[in-house]
Amino acid sequence: MGSRSGRIMLGLIAGCLLVGAGYVVAAALGPDGTTTEARPQTAGAVLADAHLMVRAVDPANPRLNGRVYEIDGGKVQKRSGDLACERVYYAGGRGICMGVAPSGVDYRAQIFDSRLRPVDELALTGFPSRARVSADGRYGATTVFVSGDSYLQAPSAFSTRTVILDLRSGERVGQLEQFAVTKDGKPFDAVDFNFWGVTFVPGDSNRYYATLGTGGDHYLVEGDLPTRSMRVLRDGVECPSLSPDGSQIAYKSRLGDGEHWRLRVLDAATLADHAVAETRSIDDQVEWLDDRTLVYAYGDDLYTVPASGSGAPQLLVRDASSPVRLEAST
Amino acid sequence: MYQVEASKALLKPRLWARQSARLRVPRNVIMLGTVSLLTDISSEMVATVLPMYLIFSLGAGPLVFGAIDGTYRGSAALVQVLSGFSSDRWRRHKEVAGLGYGLSAFGKVALVAAGNTVGGVGAIVAVDRVGKGIRTAPRDALISLSSAKDRLATSFGVHRAMDSVGAMLGPLIAFGILFLAPARFDAVFVVSTLFAVLGLAVLILNVEGRPQRAPREGAPPRLRAGLSLLKDRSFAPLLLAAAGLSIASVSDALIYVGLQRTIDFDPAVFPLLYVMTAISFMALAIPVGQLADRVGKVPVLIGGQALLFLVYAVLLMSSVGYLALAVCLVALGGYFAATEGVLTALAGAVLPDDLQASGIGILITVVSLGRLVSSVAFGALWFAIGLQSAVLVFAVALAVALVAATPLLLRAQRAPANG
Numbered sequence: 001m002g003s004r005s006g007r008i009m010l011g012l013i014a015g016c017l018l019v020g021a022g023y024v025v026a027a028a029l030g031p032d033g034t035t036t037e038a039r040p041q042t043a044g045a046v047l048a049d050a051h052l053m054v055r056a057v058d059p060a061n062p063r064l065n066g067r068v069y070e071i072d073g074g075k076v077q078k079r080s081g082d083l084a085c086e087r088v089y090y091a092g093g094r095g096i097c098m099g100v101a102p103s104g105v106d107y108r109a110q111i112f113d114s115r116l117r118p119v120d121e122l123a124l125t126g127f128p129s130r131a132r133v134s135a136d137g138r139y140g141a142t143t144v145f146v147s148g149d150s151y152l153q154a155p156s157a158f159s160t161r162t163v164i165l166d167l168r169s170g171e172r173v174g175q176l177e178q179f180a181v182t183k184d185g186k187p188f189d190a191v192d193f194n195f196w197g198v199t200f201v202p203g204d205s206n207r208y209y210a211t212l213g214t215g216g217d218h219y220l221v222e223g224d225l226p227t228r229s230m231r232v233l234r235d236g237v238e239c240p241s242l243s244p245d246g247s248q249i250a251y252k253s254r255l256g257d258g259e260h261w262r263l264r265v266l267d268a269a270t271l272a273d274h275a276v277a278e279t280r281s282i283d284d285q286v287e288w289l290d291d292r293t294l295v296y297a298y299g300d301d302l303y304t305v306p307a308s309g310s311g312a313p314q315l316l317v318r319d320a321s322s323p324v325r326l327e328a329s330t
Numbered sequence: 331m332y333q334v335e336a337s338k339a340l341l342k343p344r345l346w347a348r349q350s351a352r353l354r355v356p357r358n359v360i361m362l363g364t365v366s367l368l369t370d371i372s373s374e375m376v377a378t379v380l381p382m383y384l385i386f387s388l389g390a391g392p393l394v395f396g397a398i399d400g401t402y403r404g405s406a407a408l409v410q411v412l413s414g415f416s417s418d419r420w421r422r423h424k425e426v427a428g429l430g431y432g433l434s435a436f437g438k439v440a441l442v443a444a445g446n447t448v449g450g451v452g453a454i455v456a457v458d459r460v461g462k463g464i465r466t467a468p469r470d471a472l473i474s475l476s477s478a479k480d481r482l483a484t485s486f487g488v489h490r491a492m493d494s495v496g497a498m499l500g501p502l503i504a505f506g507i508l509f510l511a512p513a514r515f516d517a518v519f520v521v522s523t524l525f526a527v528l529g530l531a532v533l534i535l536n537v538e539g540r541p542q543r544a545p546r547e548g549a550p551p552r553l554r555a556g557l558s559l560l561k562d563r564s565f566a567p568l569l570l571a572a573a574g575l576s577i578a579s580v581s582d583a584l585i586y587v588g589l590q591r592t593i594d595f596d597p598a599v600f601p602l603l604y605v606m607t608a609i610s611f612m613a614l615a616i617p618v619g620q621l622a623d624r625v626g627k628v629p630v631l632i633g634g635q636a637l638l639f640l641v642y643a644v645l646l647m648s649s650v651g652y653l654a655l656a657v658c659l660v661a662l663g664g665y666f667a668a669t670e671g672v673l674t675a676l677a678g679a680v681l682p683d684d685l686q687a688s689g690i691g692i693l694i695t696v697v698s699l700g701r702l703v704s705s706v707a708f709g710a711l712w713f714a715i716g717l718q719s720a721v722l723v724f725a726v727a728l729a730v731a732l733v734a735a736t737p738l739l740l741r742a743q744r745a746p747a748n749g
Contacts, residue, residue, distance in 0.1 A: 008535055009535055012531050016524040016525075016527065020520065020524045023517055024507055027516070027517040030511070032512055032513070033514050034512050100513070102512055103512055104382070104515075105505060125600070191591075191717070
């Protein structure tokens with residue numbers, strides 16, 4: 001029995017080695033599977049004077065890293081050389097490009113300059129979700145989804161990590177989960193704290209707003225970087241985004257307990273808020289095209305809607321996500 | 331001490347001969363270890379890349395991944411009791427285990443052929459877990475029946491060490507492939523399938539299905555006999571002790587999260603915690619098994635459980651240096667080496683030969699239910715009174731469980747099988 005089964009085993013091992021090695025070599029010689037060369041398409045008259053940076057989306061495979069494009073007065077120009085991202089943001093001469101590392105199994109954040117050349121790189125510990133840069137280009141914030149550290153291992157419990165970066169030195173300033181939080185003047189802490197969706201205050205990059213998720217609540221918090229502290233402002237606000245003049249905050253408001261949201265806008269001073277005319281569920285950190293107009297991704301496309309609550313959503317760019325307002329043409 | 335060493339050196343040739351005789355592990359155990367090694371390479375390759383594959387290639391949201399991950403963990407639950415009893419009843423441990431390994435291998439093939447939808451991946455993952463649930467009890471029964479009763483712990487130590495080598499190699503191979511062929515998950519699935527097929531082939535061609543202690547005569551056991559294990563004079567105390575100890579032990583996943591919150595290290599080094607624990611486990615599993623065969627399984631089991639106190643102590647420290655972290659991870663590896671395999675070996679020694687798989691299936695289920703209770707309780711305590719107080723509560727619970735379990739385990743070990 002020994003020799004016959006031995007021969008069969010040897011044959012099997014040789015066959016498996018041959019097939020496995022052959023397949024891997026063929027795959028290695030094939031095209032890079034991490035990045036798409038898809039191109040965004042402008043859509044119609046709304047564009048007028050919009051000036052944006054976007055990430056290209058391949059509708060057949062929306063999670064692939066997309067190239068970075070600039071859209072200026074209806075013209076679509078490819079801006080990035082090698083830069084390809086899952087999420088991008090840019091302001092004040094510095095940008096963050098979050099995406100899949102070349103290995104295809106790790107995520108990374110590249111910091112890039114005004115000519116979209118990578119100047120620094122950091123490993124990310126999870127799936128890219130949100131990116132923001134302060135208006136002066138000093139600080140950046142990244143949010144990633146992390147699996148496997150929910151303390152109860154509940155099937156749907158996913159946690160997030162939000163890190164503040166110093167974009168000049170490329171160093172981490174801190175992780176929001178480690179900052180002190182107060183609510184109604186008293187210290188506030190729980191094991192299940194998760195933070196996401198940072199937006200920096202225009203004109204004061206030491207200050208920011210973000211979402212704090214704990215239990216079933218989603219609090220708007222206002223943070224101060226030098227003191228590494230945050231205070232809770234109100235409940236029911238996710239992915240806040242400050243208008244260029246700093247007076248209004250666009251955000252997504254959760255419907256019930258599910259994964260459905262409506263866009264709303266609140267006054268940063270009075271915290272009074274109203275809905276906008278978009279009635280579909282939007283899961284994005286909204287961007288402001290100007291002080292009156294929101295821009296956001298739905299499906300594989302970008303739409304705009306007036307912040308006032310009037311009007312109606314309009315298609316802006318096809319096959320794009322991660323919209324970034326750029327200042328007047330240079 | 332010097333003299334003792336010197337006289338030992340004189341005795342060395344004879345000691346060495348005796349030692350190697352004692353190290354000898356039945357061929358069947360090595361073969362079953364090889365099957366597990368190959369199968370674990372295959373499963374861990376897939377488990378490593380599955381989150382990335384789902385989110386990145388299939389465009390699933392992180393929440394979908396969470397749900398599939400839950401299926402991955404949960405779907406093996408009670409299958410093992412059933413498969414354990416059936417393999418005793420039919421006296422076909424190898425065939426039932428083969429069905430389990432076959433299902434997992436089929437899952438890998440299906441992943442290559444039809445793994446391009448989120449629902450498909452979910453179903454395949456569930457099939458894979460059911461396969462794991464089916465094979466565990468009959469496989470452990472085969473290990474037990476292939477070994478002399480006084481070498482059980484060594485056999486299980488060897489098997490568990492080989493198993494964990496596979497679990498270490500799997501992710502390395504997967505990353506290696508993706509390094510050569512970025513984002514080509516199909517290549518990972520193809521290679522994973524090949525390893526699963528090789529594992530199945532070793533089982534079919536090289537594992538003896540009727541090892542030396544396998545019962546051949548007399549009527550096959552009835553369901554009532556399987557159920558009566560629950561009140562068996564020696565097995566019931568063992569089950570009770572295992573349940574108590576598993577409830578009082580914080581799961582490793584929670585320990586890692588706790589360490590992370592305590593230590594405040596770079597999250598990027600998180601995977602290193604698993605690796606260090608696995609290396610410690612791999613290095614200790616065989617010597618600890620030999621020790622258990624020499625000095626008795628119960629003292630080793632109790633000592634291994636007590637290593638958790640070291641881990642709890644580190645979790646209670648207000649600032650943890652790298653030395654304390656290393657001690658904690660080595661202790662954790664030692665705890666795994668001295669508990670799971672040794673407990674199964676003790677069950678193998680206590681159980682009648684014709685109910686090995688049934689008993690082991692019941693034991694695994696009891697232990698995993700105990701772990702579930704422990705995780706939920708620890709999570710709730712952590713949320714309610716904080717990490718350190720929760721650890722203190724569990725340390726007290728572990729002390730109580732150890733005091734209660736020791737006489738139960740000794741009684742199990744003393745009572746004659748089938749008494």
